[in-house]
Amino acid sequence: MREYKMRRGEHLEDRVEDMEAFVTEYFGSPTDTEEYKGNDLFVVEDPDNPVFDRVVAGTVAYSSKKDKLALDIEERPAEEVIAEGHVDAAEDAVSMKNEFLLEATGRDAKARRDSMKRDVEDDGEVPDDV
Numbered sequence: 001m002r003e004y005k006m007r008r009g010e011h012l013e014d015r016v017e018d019m020e021a022f023v024t025e026y027f028g029s030p031t032d033t034e035e036y037k038g039n040d041l042f043v044v045e046d047p048d049n050p051v052f053d054r055v056v057a058g059t060v061a062y063s064s065k066k067d068k069l070a071l072d073i074e075e076r077p078a079e080e081v082i083a084e085g086h087v088d089a090a091e092d093a094v095s096m097k098n099e100f101l102l103e104a105t106g107r108d109a110k111a112r113r114d115s116m117k118r119d120v121e122d123d124g125e126v127p128d129d130v
Contacts, residue, residue, distance in 0.1 A: 001036060001060050001071075001072040002070070002071055002072065003060055003068040003069065004068060004069045004070075004071065004101060004104070004105050004107070005066065005068050005105065005107075005115065006010070006066055006067075006069075006107075007105060007106035007107050007111075008069050008104050008119060010018075011066055011067065011081045012059055012067045012068070012069055012104065012107050013059075013067065014065070015103070015104055015105070015106060016059075016069075016088075016103075017093060017109055019058055019059055020042055020044065021044045022103075022104070023044065023055070023057045023058070024098075026096055026100045027048060027049070027052065027055045027057070027096075027100075027101070028044045028046065028047045028048040028055075029044065029046045030042035030043055030044050030122070031043060031044065031045045032045065032073075033058075034056055036056075036058075036060065036070055037060055038061075039056060039058060039059060039060050039070070040058065040071055041056050041058030041059075041060075042056070042057055042058050043055070043056050044057075046058075049088050049089050049090050049092060049093050049096060050076070050081065050084065050086045051075055051076060051078075051081050051086065051090050051092075051093035052073055052074070052075055052093060053074040053075060054073075054074040055071075055072070055073050055074075055078050056071070056072040057068070057069070057071045057072075057100075058070055059071065059126065069101070069104045069105055071097075071100075071101070073097065075093070078090065097102050
């Protein structure tokens with residue numbers, strides 16, 4: 001499960017008022033919920049895009065900081081998708097995931113990548129055995 005933070009000065013609940021409808025719009029109707037860090041996330045067992053095998057998405061609330069968007073997408077093997085003739089769906093899958101994250105967080109792929117790099121670099125500054 002990967003968590004995505006919001007753009008500075010913005011909050012997830014301002015950008016996405018109805019998380020269930022938002023998940024449905026991009027991936028299909030949720031069929032279940034799954035607990036993650038005390039939050040119920042929406043599970044789409046049979047996503048609309050044939051590239052995705054399973055999608056889990058929702059809001060992770062924190063008491064001391066801004067809420068984050070949690071997203072976990074299980075994808076089918078590329079060979080299997082192509083063999084079934086879903087080449088266009090594979091291209092759409094990347095766009096769909098990026099649009100979902102941009103709409104929810106206000107951050108494009110480059111901003112998300114840069115942020116993850118900074119988080120990793122910050123973790124590397126802490127000595128191991130302290």
